[in-house]
Amino acid sequence: MIFEFFMLLLQAEMRIKKLDIFIAKQFGLLFVGTFFICQFVLMMQFLWRYIDELIGKGLSVEVMAQFFWYMGLMLVPQALPLAILLSSLITFGNLGESSELTAIKAAGISLMQAFRSLIIITVLVMVSSFYFQNNIGPSSNMKLAQLLISMKQKSPELEIPAGVFYDGTPHCNLYVQKKDLKTGKLYGIMIYRMTNSYEDAAIILADSGMLQSTAEKKHLVLSLYSGEWFENMQSSELANSAAVPYRRETFISKKIVLDFDNDFSLTDASSLSNNAKAKSLAKIKHDIDSINQSYDSIGRMYLADARIRYYHQPFMSKQDSLQAVKKAAATKVNIDSLFEKMPTERRLSVVNYASSDVQQAMNDLDFKSMITNVGDRLIRDHKIEAINKFTLALSCLIFFFIGAPLGAIIRKGGLGFPVIISVMVFITFFILDNTGYRMSRSGIWAIWFGKGLASAVLGPLAVFVTYKATNDSTVFNIDMYKEFIFKLLGIRLKRHIFGKEVIINDPAYTEDAVKLKHINEDIEAYNKEHRLKKWPNFINVFFKYQPDHEIERISNELEAVIEDLSNTKNKYILHNINQYPVLSPKAHTRPFERKWLNILAALIVPLGTVLYLRMWSFRLRLYRDLKVVTQVNNDIIMRTKEM
Numbered sequence: 001m002i003f004e005f006f007m008l009l010l011q012a013e014m015r016i017k018k019l020d021i022f023i024a025k026q027f028g029l030l031f032v033g034t035f036f037i038c039q040f041v042l043m044m045q046f047l048w049r050y051i052d053e054l055i056g057k058g059l060s061v062e063v064m065a066q067f068f069w070y071m072g073l074m075l076v077p078q079a080l081p082l083a084i085l086l087s088s089l090i091t092f093g094n095l096g097e098s099s100e101l102t103a104i105k106a107a108g109i110s111l112m113q114a115f116r117s118l119i120i121i122t123v124l125v126m127v128s129s130f131y132f133q134n135n136i137g138p139s140s141n142m143k144l145a146q147l148l149i150s151m152k153q154k155s156p157e158l159e160i161p162a163g164v165f166y167d168g169t170p171h172c173n174l175y176v177q178k179k180d181l182k183t184g185k186l187y188g189i190m191i192y193r194m195t196n197s198y199e200d201a202a203i204i205l206a207d208s209g210m211l212q213s214t215a216e217k218k219h220l221v222l223s224l225y226s227g228e229w230f231e232n233m234q235s236s237e238l239a240n241s242a243a244v245p246y247r248r249e250t251f252i253s254k255k256i257v258l259d260f261d262n263d264f265s266l267t268d269a270s271s272l273s274n275n276a277k278a279k280s281l282a283k284i285k286h287d288i289d290s291i292n293q294s295y296d297s298i299g300r301m302y303l304a305d306a307r308i309r310y311y312h313q314p315f316m317s318k319q320d321s322l323q324a325v326k327k328a329a330a331t332k333v334n335i336d337s338l339f340e341k342m343p344t345e346r347r348l349s350v351v352n353y354a355s356s357d358v359q360q361a362m363n364d365l366d367f368k369s370m371i372t373n374v375g376d377r378l379i380r381d382h383k384i385e386a387i388n389k390f391t392l393a394l395s396c397l398i399f400f401f402i403g404a405p406l407g408a409i410i411r412k413g414g415l416g417f418p419v420i421i422s423v424m425v426f427i428t429f430f431i432l433d434n435t436g437y438r439m440s441r442s443g444i445w446a447i448w449f450g451k452g453l454a455s456a457v458l459g460p461l462a463v464f465v466t467y468k469a470t471n472d473s474t475v476f477n478i479d480m481y482k483e484f485i486f487k488l489l490g491i492r493l494k495r496h497i498f499g500k501e502v503i504i505n506d507p508a509y510t511e512d513a514v515k516l517k518h519i520n521e522d523i524e525a526y527n528k529e530h531r532l533k534k535w536p537n538f539i540n541v542f543f544k545y546q547p548d549h550e551i552e553r554i555s556n557e558l559e560a561v562i563e564d565l566s567n568t569k570n571k572y573i574l575h576n577i578n579q580y581p582v583l584s585p586k587a588h589t590r591p592f593e594r595k596w597l598n599i600l601a602a603l604i605v606p607l608g609t610v611l612y613l614r615m616w617s618f619r620l621r622l623y624r625d626l627k628v629v630t631q632v633n634n635d636i637i638m639r640t641k642e643m
Helices: 002-049 061-097 100-106 111-154 281-309 318-330 335-341 344-410 417-441 447-470 478-489 509-530 538-542 550-565 571-577 595-603 605-642
Strands: 172-179 186-193 202-213 219-232 246-259
Touching: 002 061, 002 111, 061 100, 061 111, 061 344, 061 417, 100 111, 111 344, 111 447, 186 219, 281 344, 344 417, 344 447, 417 447, 509 550, 509 605, 538 595, 538 605, 550 571, 550 605, 571 605, 595 605
Parallel strands: none
Antiparallel strands: 172 186, 186 202, 202 219, 219 246
């Protein structure tokens, strides 16, 4: 007996292992294909954002290859969750569509057992994603950032923005009011040029112009039209004299040649030291400590300065301080009266001095806040990136428990419906994650809340669809959700009972008439006892509630009679049946079944009031419904007597 039991157990184990291998093969092939598809889509989306930095720059094939390589490596962690979602959805959709999933369940294998091999694969992918983000991703992000900055600096004639000063050209700050993208012309040009010092600075104004690079890509030619040239005439050796002579020139057209090496070269990586995405978890932790230490020292310095400037207290001995306190307590000084006794000129001087002092203090504090805000932002960026490494890896597991159960429920394979579902889920994840990132980065939300928002929303969704799939429950039953929403909002449901073509058993009209008469008597007794039109006692409802199942019993008896009368061929009775309202047997009694929930709702003032008014409205509706039920009962009783 024991031997037979072990043999059956071994056979079941072998059967499950073969099934695991089969499902793993199905998933693996789809995962590889969908990963490259997702990677391609994300790369195209990323490329579209930076297409302006690539067009017309004359970049070599080697540079472009590096750009696409590092871009692909950077997007791998984002492509993995989407690939898992899509491949798992298609895998179990195909199994369901071909009835293989039904055969698996018929063999006594649960859905979670079918998930077993894919859960192991997903966990391995999740660990690989975290390892990739922590070890390979940072260097890829650094290299990609270097390439993007270098690309922007390669052809400055194409990068000049409108409305801001541009310092991408050597020894010049260039301001352009507007630019024509089709012709390349610049309008409203102002140039501030300084080669060695302030004394030889020049300001150039022009109505329009063009900036082009020479054929050898070593210089920039700035063609200006209808402008003026202001230039200092004093050298730096004579900088101590008070007067600085200058010359002024008005021109119709003028060309300025600027030295500029247009050969492609990578930007120094030291300028990207604050890029949190280019750091591993250990590096982020180390840099956070360094930034905190640095800005703590700045904060202590600012505090010491504030104590001296704004809260200065002269040193006094203990005896002198006690005497000063006694003198201050004995002498009452009215500042307003002293101010009123001052001469007008003196008062004006005092006000101006105070206003100037306050404005100076505000400017000083604003400048200091700019420095401290930079530190706060750096710390937030590093903490966000540290949490992002975990949440992005965890999303692989969450997406699997969304995709695989949905595939088992929908049972549609291919690239049609699964792609739509995957895109909707990923867009939801992207919106939540991006919103959390921006709100956390700006300091509006806590970092843990912002970066955990997407996982907190999609995690329960994964648990819900997994529960529904393992219990063979319906998820996309629109009527079920419609009925739930209607009950929640208190919207009345209508009956739609039609005549049957084939009737096996005719209704028991006499018995049904007797039951309807008894229901009318019960309704009359209930109305006399409960008086539904009156306001219910608040204390009795929330704190001293007595169970009331009478309407529930009447509703069940009425539904049984309606079910029997629905087999009739009499059109008038069918019409009368459809006049019955659908009763809400519990909505008029109390908000919740549990007593402690009712007490809690009563203590929360807005919630308790809303629930009380809602319950009273249901009492009034029940009163009207019972009158309709009584009238319809009488009509049907009269109809049955005529038959």
